[in-house]
Amino acid sequence: MAHDVIVIGGGPAGLSAAVNVRARGRSVLVVSNPLEENPLWRAEKVDNYLGLPGMSGAELLKTLRAHAEQAGAEFREGRVLNAVAMETDWFVSIGSDMENAKAVVLAGGVARAKKFPGEAEYLGKGVSYCATCDGMLYRKKPVAVVGYSDSAKKEAEFLTSIGCTVTYFDRPKTCEIIGGAKAERVVCDGQAADVACVFLLRPALAPTDMFPGIEVENGYVKVDRAMATSLPGVFAAGDCTGGPLQVSKAAGEGLVAGQSAAKYVADLARKK
Amino acid sequence: MALQHLTEDTFDTAVNAAPLAMVDFWATWCGPCKMMGPIVEKLAGEYDGKALVAKVDTDEEADLAEKFDISTIPTLVFLKNGAEFDRKIGVTPEAALREVLDANL
The missing domain is CATH 3.50.50.60 (FAD/NAD(P)-binding domain)
Structure with missing residues (x-):
């Protein structure tokens, strides 16, 4: 409208x-x-x-x-x-x-947050800011959600509901996204996950x-x-x-x- | 030629025959894609006869999306006679699309 x-x-x-x-x-x-x-x-x-x-x-x-x-x-x-x-x-x-x-x-x-190492580099190549947009491209694949709000938890539930395997990181202090041509792995506060996509969901x-x-x-x-x-x-x-x-x-x-x-x-x- | 909606069956023939093509990989559930819709439609009209402007629904055509390694939508892929030479990932202003099209007419 x-x-x-x-x-x-x-x-x-x-x-x-x-x-x-x-x-x-x-x-x-x-x-x-x-x-x-x-x-x-x-x-x-x-x-x-x-x-x-x-x-x-x-x-x-x-x-x-x-x-x-x-x-x-x-x-x-x-x-x-x-x-x-x-x-x-x-x-x-x-x-x-x-x-x-x-x-x-x-x-x-x-x-508030500064960009994480690898975030800008892999944006659109395995880093996404929108679960509802890109989630469907990762059905049946492992993904990570790095969430900073309650709304982020809902988006993670949506990803699970369409068949993604979700690793959820709740308000981590530091994260790094690592990969080759595309993002392959995310490490948040020392905990690592091998994923096809990292959804970074900040409040704004x-x-x-x-x-x-x-x-x-x-x-x-x-x-x-x-x-x-x-x-x-x-x-x-x-x-x-x-x-x-x-x-x-x-x-x-x-x-x-x-x-x-x-x-x-x-x-x-x-x-x- | 007005805006074309391509499928697995029609993609190769249409794109290989086009000296210049811009293909918008999109989906109905994606807000940023909906936003690009009017821009892509407008360009299809304006570049009529000069370039093929087409859309691929990544939900219906998952194999095409996979073939082009689409990892976020919208992604706009530019091709010459079927060979990709450039792509724009995410919401892209009209002027930036025009720039690629005009430089390759």
């Missing part, structure tokens, strides 16, 4: 962007992991969010989410894998499905993996004062644009990005 704006990420930056897109009369879809998987959920107390001292991270997230729902934002659970532009639309893939919009706000938080993909060609600076998405990225129609807000990694900063940037995205959509409509 077509939307005016797709927001990737359901934390403070994404929810603030969604509220502000709705305030400008545009439709918005927020794609995110379950609220409980947001890193803020585990914060015992947030004391520097103006006007609401002493709230727990979970309370704050639920309050922000309720506000965005009230404003008329739509929600969809899932992990965004890729985005690609065609003419004046952005297509965004979510698991086995896709959605499209005129503009995108990237608010997926910090992709790195912005450069989601948006090929997006400019980054010191590992963060490069934005201007309007929160515009180097790609037309793509805006970014929150932790993915750099520190301080704080709720107030994320909400403020979300507001700017949401308004900029709504303006971008309005300008496009005017040009037609």
Whole structure:
């Protein structure tokens, strides 16, 4: 289904962007992991969010989410894998499905993990970020799932259900992928498995993996004062644009990005 | 020629006869593949008469996928008279596909 704006990420930056897109009369879809998987959920107390001292991270997230729902934002659970532009639309893939919009706000938080040795080298050659996409190619074969969320466990169950033999690594600190022309073996925290494919399932993909060609600076998405990225129609807000990694900063940037995205959509409509 | 859907039976004949071909290995369960769909369709129309643009459903045609050693989808394979000379793995922007096609027309 077509939307005016797709927001990737359901934390403070994404929810603030969604509220502000709705305030400008545009439709918005927020794609995110379950609220409980947001890193803020585990914060015992947030004391520097103006006007609401002493709230727990979970309370704050639920309050922000309720506000965005009230404003008329739509929600969809899932992990965004890729985005690609065609003419004046952005297509965004979510698991086995896709959605499209005129503009995108990237608010997926910090992709915390660095790439593992062998990961980039074997991506597409026995390393995959999407079990629902590539799983079927490995039916009846041994695979490994390196999982960093509860959703990853569900994807591992899916792989088992279609006939893969799954070795599951739960939140390992270090992994290395080894092979020849293709990945053949993965070693995580000293434990090895010989596999045909390694599914690396982190909570969020790195912005450069989601948006090929997006400019980054010191590992963060490069934005201007309007929160515009180097790609037309793509805006970014929150932790993915750099520190301080704080709720107030994320909400403020979300507001700017949401308004900029709504303006971008309005300008496009005017040009037609 | 509009977009062609190739099978094990039709693949060799179609691809061997084409001076230039781009084949999209995809599947219905794959979101990134669905995203590439409109782009591949558009290119099929635009390169009509100049290049063969085709799709192979890896679920229906598992042997073809195996023959081309497809380990992730979408994978776009470029061939000249049936011989592969390039491939793009994963979601690839339209401009990058166009670049390969234009350089080999």
